Amino acid sequence: MARRSEDHRINRRELVARHNIIQDHLDPQSPVSVGNGEIAFTVDLTGLQSFPDSYPVAVYEKMHDAGTPGTLLGTQSQWGWHSTPPPEPYDLSGSTILFESARGRVPYVDQLSADPLYTGPAAAAEQWLRANPHRLDLGRIGFALETAGATTALDPADVSAPTQTLDLWTGVLTSTFTALGHRVTVHTACHPERDQLGIEVTSEALRHGLVVTAAFPYGSQEWHNAAEWHSPGAHLTRLEHVGSTAEASAWLIHRHLDETRYTVLVDGSGLHVHQQSDHQVTIRWAATGPRTTVPRMDLSIAFEPVANGACTPSLHGTEAWPDPADDRSRAAHHPVMLASARHWPRFWASGGALDLHHTKTPDGTVDPQAAELERRVVLSQYLTAVNCAGSLPPQETGLVCNSWRGRFHLEMHWWHAAHFAHWGRPELLLPSLRWYRTALESSQERARSQGFDGARWPKQVAPDGRESPSPIGTFLIWQQPHPIHLAELAYRAAPTPELLAEFADVVFESADFMASLAVRTERGFALGAPLIPAQESYAHTRRANSNPTFELAYWQWGLRTAAAWRERLGLPVPPLWTEVADSMVSPRILDGAYQGIDGESFTIRTDHPAMLCALGLVPKTDLIDPAVMAATLDAVLADWDWDSTWGWDYPVLAMTAARLGQPGKAVSALLLNAEKNTFLANGHNRQTPALPLYLPGNGGLLSAVALMAAGWDGGPETHAPGFPDYWTVDWEGLVPAP
Numbered sequence: 061m062a063r064r065s066e067d068h069r070i071n072r073r074e075l076v077a078r079h080n081i082i083q084d085h086l087d088p089q090s091p092v093s094v095g096n097g098e099i100a101f102t103v104d105l106t107g108l109q110s111f112p113d114s115y116p117v118a119v120y121e122k123m124h125d126a127g128t129p130g131t132l133l134g135t136q137s138q139w140g141w142h143s144t145p146p147p148e149p150y151d152l153s154g155s156t157i158l159f160e161s162a163r164g165r166v167p168y169v170d171q172l173s174a175d176p177l178y179t180g181p182a183a184a185a186e187q188w189l190r191a192n193p194h195r196l197d198l199g200r201i202g203f204a205l206e207t208a209g210a211t212t213a214l215d216p217a218d219v220s221a222p223t224q225t226l227d228l229w230t231g232v233l234t235s236t237f238t239a240l241g242h243r244v245t246v247h248t249a250c251h252p253e254r255d256q257l258g259i260e261v262t263s264e265a266l267r268h269g270l271v272v273t274a275a276f277p278y279g280s281q282e283w284h285n286a287a288e289w290h291s292p293g294a295h296l297t298r299l300e301h302v303g304s305t306a307e308a309s310a311w312l313i314h315r316h317l318d319e320t321r322y323t324v325l326v327d328g329s330g331l332h333v334h335q336q337s338d339h340q341v342t343i344r345w346a347a348t349g350p351r352t353t354v355p356r357m358d359l360s361i362a363f364e365p366v367a368n369g370a371c372t373p374s375l376h377g378t379e380a381w382p383d384p385a386d387d388r389s390r391a392a393h394h395p396v397m398l399a400s401a402r403h404w405p406r407f408w409a410s411g412g413a414l415d416l417h418h419t420k421t422p423d424g425t426v427d428p429q430a431a432e433l434e435r436r437v438v439l440s441q442y443l444t445a446v447n448c449a450g451s452l453p454p455q456e457t458g459l460v461c462n463s464w465r466g467r468f469h470l471e472m473h474w475w476h477a478a479h480f481a482h483w484g485r486p487e488l489l490l491p492s493l494r495w496y497r498t499a500l501e502s503s504q505e506r507a508r509s510q511g512f513d514g515a516r517w518p519k520q521v522a523p524d525g526r527e528s529p530s531p532i533g534t535f536l537i538w539q540q541p542h543p544i545h546l547a548e549l550a551y552r553a554a555p556t557p558e559l560l561a562e563f564a565d566v567v568f569e570s571a572d573f574m575a576s577l578a579v580r581t582e583r584g585f586a587l588g589a590p591l592i593p594a595q596e597s598y599a600h601t602r603r604a605n606s607n608p609t610f611e612l613a614y615w616q617w618g619l620r621t622a623a624a625w626r627e628r629l630g631l632p633v634p635p636l637w638t639e640v641a642d643s644m645v646s647p648r649i650l651d652g653a654y655q656g657i658d659g660e661s662f663t664i665r666t667d668h669p670a671m672l673c674a675l676g677l678v679p680k681t682d683l684i685d686p687a688v689m690a691a692t693l694d695a696v697l698a699d700w701d702w703d704s705t706w707g708w709d710y711p712v713l714a715m716t717a718a719r720l721g722q723p724g725k726a727v728s729a730l731l732l733n734a735e736k737n738t739f740l741a742n743g744h745n746r747q748t749p750a751l752p753l754y755l756p757g758n759g760g761l762l763s764a765v766a767l768m769a770a771g772w773d774g775g776p777e778t779h780a781p782g783f784p785d786y787w788t789v790d791w792e793g794l795v796p797a798p
Contacts (some may be wrong), residue, residue, distance in 0.1 A: 062702030062723075062780035065418040068790040073229055075415050076408050079438040081226040081742055086216060088115050089752060090742040091132050092226050093460060094233055094250040094257070094400075097449030097488070099137040099363060100459035101201075101257050105222040105234030107246030108259070108272065109133040110202035110214045117284050118749035127243055130285035130753060135198045137255055138450040138461040139365050141466070141522060142279030142320045143192040150185040155529040159590040159603065162579040166510050168590060171529040187528040191281035193522045195455065195466020196317070199324060200287070201257075203239070204273045206344065211273060211336055214239070224433055228442055231404040232397055240265040251396045251401035256362035258396025266345040266355040274324065274361070275340040280398045284750060288460040292338050294318075299335040309333075313341060321366035328359030360396055403782055407445060411484035412793035414769055419788045430787065432739075436730075437765055439743025441483070442757035445757055448476040449488040452495055452523060456554035458755045460744075467522050471515050471539035471594070474546060475708045475756035475763075479543070481549035482484050482766035484793045489550050496543050496566045499525030507573050514572025517543070535592040535602045537577070538611050538670075541618030548621050560628055574615055575636045586658075587611055594670035595656045597704075609647035613674035616641045616681045621671050621798075636782040644683055647674065652682075653692040666704040669696045669712065676716035679798040680774060690720050697725070700735040707745040707757020710737045711764035718768045718782030719775070726768055730761065763797075770794035 080094055086105055093102040104111045115132040155172060158165040171190075173183040203214045222237040244263035251258065263270065263790045277287035278295050296316040302325075303310045310327035326333055332346040345357045414437055419430035437459025447458025453473040457463040473492065480489035494505075496517070503515035510516070517540055518525065519533035527534060547563040578585040584605055593608030594600045619641040623633040647654045654671045655663060674681075675689045693716055709719040712727035731737075737757075738746045745757030769791040775781055780789040 061776070061778035061785055062783035062787045062789040063785070064779060065415075065790050067790050068415075070413045070415045070790055071093070072408050072413050073405075075413060075417075075434075076228045076438055077564065078417070079435045080228055081224075081439070082223045083741065084222060086111070086114055086222070087741055089132075089746060090740045090744070091115050091460075092233055092742055093443075093446055094226075094231060094248055095446035095459055096250050096252050096403075097445060097447070097491070098139075098451065099135075099198075099250065099255040100133050100446050101248070101250060102133050102460050103233065103235075103248060104133060105224050105235060106203050106219065106237060106244075107212070107224070107248040108202045109135070109200045110204075110219075111216050111676075112200060112202070112766070114216055117752055123356075128282075130280075130282070130283065130287070130461055132461050133200070134286055134459070134461045135200065135363070136195055136286060136461075136466075137363060138452045138459075139189055139200060139213065140196040140198050140320075140322065140363070141193040141695075142196045142317050143194070144188075144279060144281055145318055146188050146192070146486070146634065150188050152189065152527060152529065153296075154182040154185050155189070162586075162588045163511060163589060166590075168510070169527050169529055169534045171531045174531040182529075188281075189526075190520075190528045190530075191465050193524070194279055194281060195286055195462055195522075196279050196320065197277055197286035197462075197554050198322065200275045200277070201259075201361065202273060202275075202623050204271050204342070205240070206269045206271045206342065208622070211271065211340075211342055217543065228438070229408060230397075230401040232400055239263075240268045240270055242268070244270065247394065247397060249394075249397045249400040251399050253399070254362060255364060256360055256396055258394045258400070259357075259359050259361065260394050260397070261357040262354055264354060266357055267347075269461055271345075271360075272343040272357070273336065273340055274313070274326070274343065276313075276315060276324075277339070279320070281465065282462075284462055286466060295339070297335070297339045297341075299333065299341055301333075310375055311341075320438030321496065322521065323364055323366060325362040325364070326359060328357070330355075330357060331359055332415075358394060360394075380438075410793075412482070412766065412770075412795075413791065414765060414794070415790040416787070419786075427787075429727070431767070433727070433730060436739045436743065436758075436761055439739075440762050443490065443743050443758050444476070444479065444755060444762065448759060449480065449491065451491040453477070453492045454755060456756060457751070457753050460753055463518060463751060465526065467520050468772065469520055469533075469539075470517050470542065471519060471536055472708075472756045473539070474542045477757045478546060478549055479759050479762035479766060481546075481553040482763055482770070482795050484553060484795055486550040486553040489546060493543065493546050493550065493563065493566075495523075497563075498523075500566065500569060502526065512573050513576035514574070515566075515569035516573050517570070531602075532592055532596055532599050535590055535599075536594070536596075537587065537591055538594045538614060540570060540574055540577075541614045543567065544618045544622050544625075547625075548798065549795075560625060564625060564629060567622050567625050571619055571637055572634070574619055575634070575640045578615065578640045578644070581645065584643040585640045586645050587615065593657055594673065595664065595668045597664040597667040598657055600663065605657050607645055607647065609654045609658060609671040610673040610678070612644050612647050613678045613681045613683050616644050616683055646683060647671070649688055651695075652688065653695045654688060665699055666701045668706060669700055672696060672712050672716040675719055676712050676714075680719070686720055690722070693717060693720065693722075693725070702732075702736070705734065705736050707736050707747060707754040708735055708760035710734070710757070714764040714782070715767055718764070721776070721781075723784045725780050727784060727787070728762070730764060766794045767797040770796045772797040776794075 112131040242265040247260040280288040313324040416430040437664035507516040535705040714726040744753035
């Protein structure tokens with residue numbers, strides 16, 4: 061077993077500060093974000109979004125998009141969605157076709173236009189239905205140069221000697237650089253409870269033409285791009301001066317994009333704001349105070365949908381910095397910075413913590429593997445709090461930039477959010493879990509239309525819960541037990557009758573569909589065609605696939621967990637749930653190892669090694685023999701196409717190895733040298749130029765490490781059972797896995 065340090069109390073501030081993000085050059089892959097789960101603002105080395113073209117996102121090669129590259133420097137929220145008006149009303153009927161199943165012919169939403177030879181009428185409808193609604197970039201805020209009333213964009217060549225530090229303990233980003241011959245200092249932060257940014261700029265350059273601009277795009281239907289800058293006539297931007305006091309002034313920017321309405325409130329001291337062009341406003345320092353004082357632009361920028369009521373000016377004054385010993389302390393400070401500096405210490409002091417820096421090499425120095433794993437863990441906590449703790453299940457690139465047009469994938473929700481409960485912060489999981497209740501009715505209708513009970517959760521969706529035409533997504537089933545699993549994790553972290561009552565309908569309706577989908581056969585209850593397993597390499601055989609190993613185990617565990625919820629609430633357990641759970645068919649074994657699906661005539665060794673999830677993500681069940689799973693893990697490690705994997709596959713390897721009592725393999729898996737297991741300087745898990753960050757990898761890492769440190773039900777009653785015995789592991793506040 062792993063050891064504790066002699067004094068295993070964790071100094072959380074020191075732990076976090078070890079991994080502050082510090083940059084002194086433009087790294088096009090590693091911009092930094094500030095945010096609160098509902099909104100995020102991703103910036104370059106200037107502390108704003110001055111150089112968007114220097115942080116590109118490639119066109120997604122598999123989607124064959126013809127559009128222009130997007131940028132990593134986005135301003136995105138959970139509420140900011142847009143739909144481009146269709147030329148005619150579109151619905152899913154043109155993409156719904158009948159598939160043969162054990163119950164007869166069942167309607168599924170397909171994507172006919174995915175066939176390159178297809179030229180039928182559904183193509184335009186499917187493209188629109190996949191792209192709308194799409195997540196919107198709310199505005200690009202960056203530095204510019206103003207000369208004789210004309211504004212030109214700041215160029216990277218205009219900036220020298222940059223330094224930037226994200227203080228994780230306070231959430232305040234400090235950027236310094238030289239421009240126009242003067243040193244510029246920028247503080248950037250996000251309010252923890254409002255969709256509001258705080259920005260301070262201090263420099264003599266403000267006297268010589270350094271200004272801030274806010275530009276606003278139209279919505280984009282491209283796969284990767286949240287901003288479309290070529291349709292100025294399709295939307296409206298209007299500036300209104302709304303108030304002044306002795307300390308500050310405020311301006312309201314009204315945004316109209318078809319049916320989408322939102323406002324942007326700019327307020328602060330020493331400002332002048334004017335509309336430069338149709339969709340750009342310029343924010344200029346207005347000379348205040350004696351000329352001996354270094355100019356300071358002090359502003360707030362708040363975003364709000366009109367449906368929530370118009371923004372109201374804060375016309376903020378000044379307050380004291382909360383920590384007098386801090387080297388940034390001064391008599392006054394920006395209220396958004398203050399709110400951030402009060403929030404993030406509470407975040408880091410709550411829930412779990414993991415300290416690995418006492419792990420030493422034989423020569424007594426800090427083990428570089430432990431240091432790197434600790435860095436990934438700390439930064440992943442920050443990144444998931446900023447991007448994955450909001451009121452919607454996240455998209456795979458969070459609130460940084462768009463992937464799949466900003467639509468979220470429910471099969472990824474576990475990977476984004478399960479760790480919040482494992483790390484003792486279930487309150488950060490609950491907002492996105494509550495979204496299932498808003499999609500319950502449409503999911504029940506989806507199940508009824510196919511002849512099933514309960515609720516069938518979709519795969520690729522927007523807030524409205526509508527399915528997207530797809531040759532893959534509508535045939536996946538492994539997202540179905542996720543709400544049960546997430547609700548159970550939340551309950552384990554904070555077991556209350558209120559939580560059971562709140563999510564009972566989601567849990568029960570999920571289980572009703574699962575029991576209804578299973579088909580009685582001579583071998584037991586089967587999961588039959590059409591389906592695509594989590595290992596999507598089997599997508600081309602969707603009409604014949606059956607009994608994927610992972611899904612069989614997940615079905616049994618999910619149904620039994622739903623039954624436990626009914627018992628906790630004093631309700632009878634539906635007999636079919638018990639019958640199906642007790643009589644699932646056994647997964648297929650070939651050459652002593654579990655296979656991806658049942659009855660395949662060939663074995664595919666690409667994409668997710670999802671069969672490992674059956675004893676990794678899924679706790680121990682009757683269906684899985686640990687000895688066979690150990691052989692399966694060895695077979696995967698010996699022969700898998702790592703280039704085709706995804707970021708959450710490495711946590712799968714680790715969780716499975718840990719549950720099998722192989723901690724050395726667990727740690728090696730988390731740090732395996734593979735392209736998709738790359739963690740950048742900013743902490744993001746990079747996949748490809750078209751998928752430059754992948755938050756399921758960060759969330760999966762946190763879930764795996766929590767299991768390895770805190771253990772799991774029925775596991776060894778030893779300290780940190782998932783870590784090798786030569787590691788020194790201090791942890792606190794983690795919740796053991798089921």
